[in-house]
Amino acid sequence: MLSFESDYIEGAHPKILEALTKTNMECLSGYGADAYTKSAREKIAAACSLPDAQIAFLTGGTQTNQIVIDTMLHQYEGVVATQSGHISVHEAGAIEFTGRKVLTLPAHNGKIDAAELDSYITDFYNDGNHEHMVFPGMVYISHPTEYGTLYSKKELTEISTTCRKHKIPLFLDGARLGYGLMSKQTDLTMTDIAELCDVFYIGGTKVGALCGEAVVFTKKNMPLHFEHLVKKHGALLAKGRLLAIQFDTLFTDDLYFEISRNAIERAEELKNLFIKKGYKFFIDSPTNQQFVILENEKLKELQKNVKFSFWEKYDETHTVVRFATSWATTSEKIAELEKLL
Amino acid sequence: MLSFESDYIEGAHPKILEALTKTNMECLSGYGADAYTKSAREKIAAACSLPDAQIAFLTGGTQTNQIVIDTMLHQYEGVVATQSGHISVHEAGAIEFTGRKVLTLPAHNGKIDAAELDSYITDFYNDGNHEHMVFPGMVYISHPTEYGTLYSKKELTEISTTCRKHKIPLFLDGARLGYGLMSKQTDLTMTDIAELCDVFYIGGTKVGALCGEAVVFTKKNMPLHFEHLVKKHGALLAKGRLLAIQFDTLFTDDLYFEISRNAIERAEELKNLFIKKGYKFFIDSPTNQQFVILENEKLKELQKNVKFSFWEKYDETHTVVRFATSWATTSEKIAELEKLL
Amino acid sequence: MLSFESDYIEGAHPKILEALTKTNMECLSGYGADAYTKSAREKIAAACSLPDAQIAFLTGGTQTNQIVIDTMLHQYEGVVATQSGHISVHEAGAIEFTGRKVLTLPAHNGKIDAAELDSYITDFYNDGNHEHMVFPGMVYISHPTEYGTLYSKKELTEISTTCRKHKIPLFLDGARLGYGLMSKQTDLTMTDIAELCDVFYIGGTKVGALCGEAVVFTKKNMPLHFEHLVKKHGALLAKGRLLAIQFDTLFTDDLYFEISRNAIERAEELKNLFIKKGYKFFIDSPTNQQFVILENEKLKELQKNVKFSFWEKYDETHTVVRFATSWATTSEKIAELEKLL
């Protein structure tokens, strides 16, 4: 069955499987003490124009959010996110599991507004009872957001400036970072992101890897004994090669960016197809996730032949659904969908 | 350089890479809702002679121990283990991180003694202050143990009987289970283990997989909403296929057992080599980890050409080191070592 | 200086100090194994018309909320509260500290709306992604609320019915319960509350005790080994007599209700005074907390002679402040305030 269910329905980019196969019988030390980990770190640091970047490889997105937030916050602090942020809603309470509160702000097209953020923090310190409240200790944003939208350079700069004004780190969840960077509507480069954020991660799971996210600490601010803390969270892989070789491959010859571009181009075809067929969009997304409003009857009919994701109820007779493209989506697949619409 | 550093220095069994490659472009739903997860579960249940087994796939050993222990204990309980148990010493406090205490008993060749366990629990309930102490709520054993030793069927039955007497579950950490089952000195089958334990895991990371452990709940006792709890611990993979396809391959045509046998046979060659050369063993291990006592001078010399693991100080002039074989170790490698000894 | 800062500015009702003094040299066993604990439990059970009630004494409100919520939830559950609930805002993240998420609903005069609650839970289970979200596992309400308002019997019954429909417990935070029960605008008795809630607490700290809250489990649903769990949270007093003798006194000859009535009568005098002087109220509170809107200039002037609490900014030139009466407030004090207004 035709599937646009998510951007993690296929395996890995073939070059990754080739690299894993080619290096398979090399005897490598565990836990990241291998040459591929070193090489992958260097390539990512170069791609960020940040020779001093400290880079760690983790397995998945929720795990990465949990570990970064838990290890960077002070005990009296929580993390600020939008109400629709992944950590606010869809991580099974993984952030709270480690004792941290998620403090929420309204989402505007999935995004935090810098002025609202500034007011929130300022009001917090002006509140006479704030010693009994959780301190805002970090700002979490996702880019692209959970609704496929993007921060402009101006917007990200304003948020970064607000964070620095209040001396708290800015953390960018880049589970789909490649798709954000290759969008035709972005003016942000990876170098900009590395400069404006204190920590961010480059998503692999949704962008061509079997699994894996690369966390980049941009200000020599990796928590002390980070490998220990990763193990304490149950997240340290014995065979560090699995993550390292994948990222080493993705950051060789710009593969990460090239395959991300494919998702964007297919998403445009998808968008045009929906427009042509008279569908309405729930939000204008410039990345690989497209949110379409379907009549409930149409939805049921379509589900017989195509997989896509339920997103939210729109009204009594309509539903918002998501179609996602990925590094692996082909134009043929879009053409097949056209026949079905 | 020749390496006997651990049983996770190579990648994955070639058949696993083949299977990952062959299935790579299939579009599969995430989080375990795919056909390979179903198939792997069925094959493992069959290998355990336990059609009702509930099976979950996790990424690594410490993660598995953390999640099983945290989700199966009541809030007033801790887990009983030996003082040398992996969870007691080498998991970076991952068990305590989730609020659980590890209660320790002496290790006898790395093993818990059933009579000591029984006394411990009986004395606990006889202690007038026990409401202020952590309740023994589960028994954790590793098989093979951290010292490569094995429980006999009689020993495991006694521990299982003690656990049932006191109505607490028995959890067996099988990070190296294949090597235990293929040892020539064992009288335990996987069916025995499934019968005697309430939960156990079949190690993949150290037995031919890139990563992955298969947790088997043997008494329809998988905690409610286990997938949610795995995500809450940051451990749920989006691409469940990565773990499923590996275990599906390992449990096709007895591959898991066959490749485990190789490690045992190579370990025997290794053992004989050390005996022939007049080395002494720290402990008599019937599995793939061999613990040799080296003079410190000899150790330094050997390290120039061979990798092995520091284990512990033996006395002022000697050190205990570990040589490990694996599914991938060849007789040629042992022959090369002979030249160096 | 005249103070209406809170309802915990005075010590304890004199009868409590007398009882503590009178029993002071009696030798009593610790941790609640004394006759006063038994007696206090019996008196409270009688006051609730609930002979089977299980009752525990804790030291303060946040502690009580933390322990009740943490010990009653399943691992996959969080607690539902209003956005202005004490646990949502003013408990320093104590709920999240134990790994639990607070799920928020809008507040209507500080209260949860039963229909909104029902929709929230229904929508949760209808959401295809709900396994990745925190399950609603308990409802938390405060009565009186943080804004001094009260649930009617009809409203509480509807919330209770909704909870039972979805099989989750209803927890009522009664930090100021006495003031709610003695309000002239309530139709709820303690017997009603005991019947409609699964667990609730009777506040002592703010109603005449030096410290202490009495938690009432109404459905034989006290978590197993609760004393152990209280100690695990660091909350078990060695001298259980301190809490027991206070509650034994408060529940002798209806002292708890009598002294609560005083706060209500003084609050009415206070309210009338403000009305007479032309002040406006932020919310219409039928209990001991009165929320007045002050011009910022007036606020500064008044602060020179009277203590009250900053509540929130109203607009650029006005502020909401709180005046609280208590069991100990005298009419003389109100008269003094009149002179100052």
Added chain:
Amino acid sequence: MLSFESDYIEGAHPKILEALTKTNMECLSGYGADAYTKSAREKIAAACSLPDAQIAFLTGGTQTNQIVIDTMLHQYEGVVATQSGHISVHEAGAIEFTGRKVLTLPAHNGKIDAAELDSYITDFYNDGNHEHMVFPGMVYISHPTEYGTLYSKKELTEISTTCRKHKIPLFLDGARLGYGLMSKQTDLTMTDIAELCDVFYIGGTKVGALCGEAVVFTKKNMPLHFEHLVKKHGALLAKGRLLAIQFDTLFTDDLYFEISRNAIERAEELKNLFIKKGYKFFIDSPTNQQFVILENEKLKELQKNVKFSFWEKYDETHTVVRFATSWATTSEKIAELEKLL
């Protein structure tokens, strides 16, 4: 019935009840923002000869241990204690509940040996796998110990020196500190303790207060936003006056020391009585807890008329029991016991 069950069977020293009664109707701000808190802090700082001491008041011993340990450790650290330490055995897992591991050393008469401590930490850092182990991040000792024994000035100095060598704080649990300081066999003063320890607490619950422990941070090392952290742990009292007035009274005119001396003098009478009657001691305790070996038959007989505590099984026919004196024990009580022995 005659009771030597513990040192917390009576209420509070009468002067404390007088002070609570006398100040009862004063209107005081909550959470420690009152004049008595200030005064008590100053008196304790003076008693420690440490004008810069930072002092916080908490309710009980386990709570204090949990909060001090949890807020002072780094995330990769655990606390080192003896195997018989209160935090190791009798705190219901309260330390692990906050994610911290207790690392144990052998107890010698209840005490840590400085040389063993030094070896333990040195070996830890020499262990090639230590990144996967919990770092020793604090040393916890109790003084008097759980067996009533005392560190000499030399012993405490050695432990302190070892801690400073390895740059980790020394935390002294003084639940019974007064009884240690007034022992005739001690050469340690409170000033010595304040100098040698990084943090310690002065026990009130067992030394004349209704409840309460005073934590003294001796090196300007109180964790940032400590009041917030106390609330986050559920331990902040609204009526801070309750703890403050008690400690203010105890540290007026050396009351704390005087009443402690009484317990010591009565313990000597008790000791002499047991010696005279031919009883044997389990350990030689110079403080208020006396550990006597009783024949099981004698134990049963005695229990009919006297309360004391079961400590541990000695052999098949004998049991170790504890008799405790306190600030309130009278010579008449000892005389009554003599009649019964």
